[in-house]
Amino acid sequence: MSQRAKSCVEIEPDLVAAATGEAEPAQSRRVSDHVGDCPPCRREFEQYRTIDHEVGRLASEGSEAQAVARSRERLEARLFDLRSRLVAYEIFPSAFGDILIARSEQGVLLVEYLRGHGRMAIKESRLTGAPGIEAVPVPAEVERFHRELRDYLEGRTHRLTWPLDFRLARSAFHRKVLEATAAIPYGAVMSYRGLACEIGRPEAVRATAQALRWNPLPIVVPCHRVIGSSGALTGYAGGKTTRKQRLLTLEGVPTVRRRDDFEVRRDAMYILAPGEHEYCLPTCPSVDPFPRGGVLFSVRGRAEAQGLQPCGACRPDLHPLTPAQH
Numbered sequence: 001m002s003q004r005a006k007s008c009v010e011i012e013p014d015l016v017a018a019a020t021g022e023a024e025p026a027q028s029r030r031v032s033d034h035v036g037d038c039p040p041c042r043r044e045f046e047q048y049r050t051i052d053h054e055v056g057r058l059a060s061e062g063s064e065a066q067a068v069a070r071s072r073e074r075l076e077a078r079l080f081d082l083r084s085r086l087v088a089y090e091i092f093p094s095a096f097g098d099i100l101i102a103r104s105e106q107g108v109l110l111v112e113y114l115r116g117h118g119r120m121a122i123k124e125s126r127l128t129g130a131p132g133i134e135a136v137p138v139p140a141e142v143e144r145f146h147r148e149l150r151d152y153l154e155g156r157t158h159r160l161t162w163p164l165d166f167r168l169a170r171s172a173f174h175r176k177v178l179e180a181t182a183a184i185p186y187g188a189v190m191s192y193r194g195l196a197c198e199i200g201r202p203e204a205v206r207a208t209a210q211a212l213r214w215n216p217l218p219i220v221v222p223c224h225r226v227i228g229s230s231g232a233l234t235g236y237a238g239g240k241t242t243r244k245q246r247l248l249t250l251e252g253v254p255t256v257r258r259r260d261d262f263e264v265r266r267d268a269m270y271i272l273a274p275g276e277h278e279y280c281l282p283t284c285p286s287v288d289p290f291p292r293g294g295v296l297f298s299v300r301g302r303a304e305a306q307g308l309q310p311c312g313a314c315r316p317d318l319h320p321l322t323p324a325q326h
Helices: 006-010 012-019 025-037 039-060 064-085 118-124 139-153 172-182 192-198 205-213 241-250 300-304
Strands: 086-092 099-103 108-113 134-137 188-191 255-258 261-264 270-272 278-280 295-297
Touching: 006 012, 006 134, 012 025, 012 039, 025 039, 086 139, 099 139, 108 139, 172 192, 172 205, 188 192, 192 205, 241 255, 241 261, 270 300, 278 300, 295 300
Parallel strands: 086 134
Antiparallel strands: 086 099, 099 108, 188 295, 255 261, 270 278, 270 295
16 A cells, blocks of 8 residues: 655646646645655656646657547546545544445445544554555545445444445456445345355355455445345354344344354344245244254344245235334
């Protein structure tokens, strides 16, 4: 990760304008003052001037329109590359410890629980060493996401409708797993096996679990809603089950401690079997007790919010799970 000073990022458009002779007097003065004290920006300024000089040289040799167009395209490509590499981040306190949120022009690309505290913790962040990223602390750029995340963690909202940038996904398969996980609704859980089936790779259960182990966007891509087939929270990732259990409890998903782990109470959840459009009671005779996939809902309302109908056989609408069962 290359951390550029905020002033270097902000003066980039002025560097281009001054190098191409299009700067206002005030811009030119800012550039002159800045490059006098900043060797990296001075080098970039000279590169821009070289490009502009090349534009003029080619124009003087003829084929002016084409030469100018090509040079402008190269300059615009360079500016696009600079913008795409720029990532704004900030670290915020939460009930789960310090959380880093980072965003690009495309959207949020990282939500990260930090083990350390404050600015020193950034050294252990995934942003450190990430190729093609220049991270700059700009609180105003991510304040909206912090506010919405805080509302979610305090139970005031059930949705995080953020634009997402999946560039930190490790492969096309990894991205596919993340996108499918993002579609699991609030207050529902799915098994790793079910998620693998959902993306058309039923044989890739372990790979699916490993992909979520490296989820760059926890909470907003809710890997806490993916559990083992037995109901255990660990699955293949292992560890950190207390945090996962707290998030599920926040969403109303009933859990119980089993030895050294937590487990979702399948007997207290409504069931949507794979390929079905009706949700059932856990005691419904038509439900496979060991399904290869499917979704479990904590309350009927969340199942019906997904457009699902109550099962005509077990009639969960007439015989709903009682609070005691939850």
